[in-house]
Amino acid sequence: xxxxxxxxxxxxxxxxxxxxxxxxxxxxxxxxxxxxxxxxxxxxxxxxxxxxxxxxxxxxxxxxxxxxxxxxxxxxxxxxxxxxxxxxxxxxxxxxxxxxxxxxxxxxxxxxxxxxxxxxxxxxxxxxxxxxxxxxxxxxxxxxxxxxxxxxxxxxxxxxxxxxxxxxxxxxxxxxxxxxxxxxxxxxxxxxxxxxxxxxxxxxxxxxxxxxxxxxxxxxxxxxxxxxxxxxxxxxxxxxxxxxxxxxxxxxxxxxxxxxxxxxxxxxxxxxxxxxxxxxxxxxxxxxxxxxxxxxxxxxxx
Amino acid sequence: xxxxxxxxxxxxxxxxxxxxxxxxxxxxxxxxxxxxxxxxxxxxxxxxxxxxxxxxxxxxxxxxxxxxxxxxxxxxxxxxxxxxxxxxxxxxxxxxxxxxxxxxxxxxxxxxxxxxxxxxxxxxxxxxxxxxxxxxxxxxxxxxxxxxxxxxxxxxxxxxxxxxxxxxxxxxxxxxxxxxxxxxxxxxxxxxxxxxxxxxxxxxxxxxxxxxxxxxxxxxxxxxxxxxxxxxxxxxxxxxxxxxxxxxxxxxxxxxxxxxx
Numbered sequence: 001x002x003x004x005x006x007x008x009x010x011x012x013x014x015x016x017x018x019x020x021x022x023x024x025x026x027x028x029x030x031x032x033x034x035x036x037x038x039x040x041x042x043x044x045x046x047x048x049x050x051x052x053x054x055x056x057x058x059x060x061x062x063x064x065x066x067x068x069x070x071x072x073x074x075x076x077x078x079x080x081x082x083x084x085x086x087x088x089x090x091x092x093x094x095x096x097x098x099x100x101x102x103x104x105x106x107x108x109x110x111x112x113x114x115x116x117x118x119x120x121x122x123x124x125x126x127x128x129x130x131x132x133x134x135x136x137x138x139x140x141x142x143x144x145x146x147x148x149x150x151x152x153x154x155x156x157x158x159x160x161x162x163x164x165x166x167x168x169x170x171x172x173x174x175x176x177x178x179x180x181x182x183x184x185x186x187x188x189x190x191x192x193x194x195x196x197x198x199x200x201x202x203x204x205x206x207x208x209x210x211x212x213x214x215x216x217x218x219x220x221x222x223x224x225x226x227x228x229x230x231x232x233x234x235x236x237x238x239x240x241x242x243x244x245x246x247x248x249x250x251x252x253x254x255x256x257x258x259x260x261x262x263x264x265x266x267x268x269x270x271x272x273x274x275x276x277x278x279x280x281x282x283x284x285x286x287x288x289x290x291x292x293x294x295x296x297x298x299x300x301x302x
Numbered sequence: 303x304x305x306x307x308x309x310x311x312x313x314x315x316x317x318x319x320x321x322x323x324x325x326x327x328x329x330x331x332x333x334x335x336x337x338x339x340x341x342x343x344x345x346x347x348x349x350x351x352x353x354x355x356x357x358x359x360x361x362x363x364x365x366x367x368x369x370x371x372x373x374x375x376x377x378x379x380x381x382x383x384x385x386x387x388x389x390x391x392x393x394x395x396x397x398x399x400x401x402x403x404x405x406x407x408x409x410x411x412x413x414x415x416x417x418x419x420x421x422x423x424x425x426x427x428x429x430x431x432x433x434x435x436x437x438x439x440x441x442x443x444x445x446x447x448x449x450x451x452x453x454x455x456x457x458x459x460x461x462x463x464x465x466x467x468x469x470x471x472x473x474x475x476x477x478x479x480x481x482x483x484x485x486x487x488x489x490x491x492x493x494x495x496x497x498x499x500x501x502x503x504x505x506x507x508x509x510x511x512x513x514x515x516x517x518x519x520x521x522x523x524x525x526x527x528x529x530x531x532x533x534x535x536x537x538x539x540x541x542x543x544x545x546x547x548x549x550x551x552x553x554x555x556x557x558x559x560x561x562x563x
Contacts, residue, residue: 064476135469157427158468167468199428199437199467200405210335 013166015043015176015248017060019076022277033083034090034296036113036288037070037104039097042134042162043248044069046077047285052293054277056081057285062134066097074103090296092288096135108291110284111140111151117287118244119146121278122268127240130230130259131283132249134162137230139237146287152237158198160229162248165255167198168222171205172215183219183254190217192225201225220254227258234263242268250280303558304354305361307550308341308375309384310368313404313432313517315340317348318547319359320555327351328544338371361554365546367406377557382410382421384549389513390416391552392539397509400499400528400536401545402518404432409502411509416552422502428467430498432518437467438491441474442484450523453488462490470494488523496527503532513537515545 032052038045040062048056058077062069070093078084085103093101094113101107110131118129124144131138136155142148158164169176190213195201205218213221234243243265249255250270260266273279278286309316315337317329329348331340349355356374364375365384379387381401389399390412399410407430411420424430428437439446460482464470470491477487503512512534518524519542529536539545 064479156465158466163468163472195426197427197429197467199433207335 117283
């Protein structure tokens with residue numbers, strides 16, 4: 001009885017929040033310390049960089065108030081380090097709440113930051129970045145320096161966003177971090193759900209479950225529909241290799257493999273982010289910290 | 303002459319029975335997961351009220367998204383066609399009919415005979431339909447039927463960025479956390495929905511009189527918001543949710559007339 005109750009209260013949409021420090025890199029005697037703070041609609045990320053190398057980063061859920069979320073995420077990034085806010089030469093705020101980052105010297109759009117961050121994580125061969133965030137999806141084209149050449153965005157509709165995935169994790173009672181792998185446990189890929197609207201797709205999914213479809217199959221059909229939507233956005237902006245995926249859904253193998261299948265290209269393999277901090281979910285904050293470094297250096301030249 | 307119209311909607315099935323062009327009874331049942339059964343139930347209810355049996359009905363026309371699930375119907379009519387017929391029958395001066403159901407919103411432009419000229423439809427996104435109000439009422443923890451009256455108490459609308467049911471749910475939660483008042487949040491929800499619906503009407507061109515039908519027409523909060531956005535009065539019939547079924551029953555009656563000629 002207690003067990004059931006516990007299960008009912010489980011928040012399947014809740015993903016892990018974490019802080020990583022890479023202590024091998026000592027910050028002492030170094031001088032250029034910058035940070036990027038990416039306050040997204042669902043997740044807040046902070047990346048601390050020393051001379052353009054990742055030293056510490058955090059991923060946590062955004063609260064109802066952007067300045068508080070920025071302070072919390074930055075505070076956590078400094079925890080366990082000897083750094084203080086005063087040590088930072090330059091901080092760039094980005095993301096949905098970028099204008100409300102109190103410690104930032106400048107706000108830069110997440111589109112520029114994701115392109116820059118992807119260029120840093122995967123190298124100069126990246127030309128197309130698909131950023132799947134909590135409440136929007138962006139297809140970004142960039143040059144070999146990580147500068148944006150064009151982009152397209154959908155921020156009006158939950159279809160294909162991380163938020164939509166959370167809704168399905170809750171509906172099917174599958175933890176969000178497992179839904180990708182779960183959606184691949186099928187013998188044959190079912191046709192995608194016909195509704196793109198997440199509210200309608202929920203109703204359609206309940207109908208399919210009633211028809212006797214397994215949760216895996218329903219999730220596969222939904223994931224496929226969302227991947228088709230993301231693929232369309234990439235095709236509209238124009239796909240040029242190499243393609244990479246950033247944002248929370250970069251960790252959803254069900255989405256990544258289906259996008260590769262739909263677009264007929266392989267994404268560049270994700271670096272070993274647990275070891276080196278090159279985390280695709282933090283690409284925006286990493287890009288912001290790099291742009292902060294560039295802005296500081298530029299200001300010193302004048 | 304007895305005719306019947308069945309409107310198999312996504313949320314409920316509505317039936318109207320006409321005798322010589324006048325409504326003699328109605329029936330309604332929730333579609334659930336078995337709309338065909340619901341249709342039989344709604345037809346049964348309407349026949350019982352009219353003290354008739356199916357054999358007494360001269361012609362049945364079906365409409366609505368589930369119109370194929372009533373095999374006993376003699377004919378079908380598009381939802382837009384049914385809206386136009388019903389709108390002009392209810393209000394002879396009507397030239398624009400807006401029909402908002404649970405999962406779909408339509409704006410139909412028609413002539414004085416109730417013949418459809420043009421239409422715009424939103425069926426891909428829940429943000430312009432009744433589902434949106436239902437989801438927002440749940441997020442606000444307010445009963446659906448209380449949403450409208452509540453919104454009328456607001457002096458202004460809270461800023462809300464709801465273009466999507468899913469995002470709207472989290473928007474509402476954060477507005478509650480910011481201690482915005484419920485009436486103002488409710489008004490913002492209706493305003494956001496009326497924005498979408500009025501933009502459909504603007505695409506057709508505003509041709510008065512504008513008639514609003516469908517279940518959402520019963521919501522005083524939405525009606526107030528739509529009037530504000532359109533800048534003109536909006537006419538609402540009694541029993542607006544039966545407009546589609548009425549249009550279908552009128553279509554059945556004209557089929558009989560055609561056959562008699």
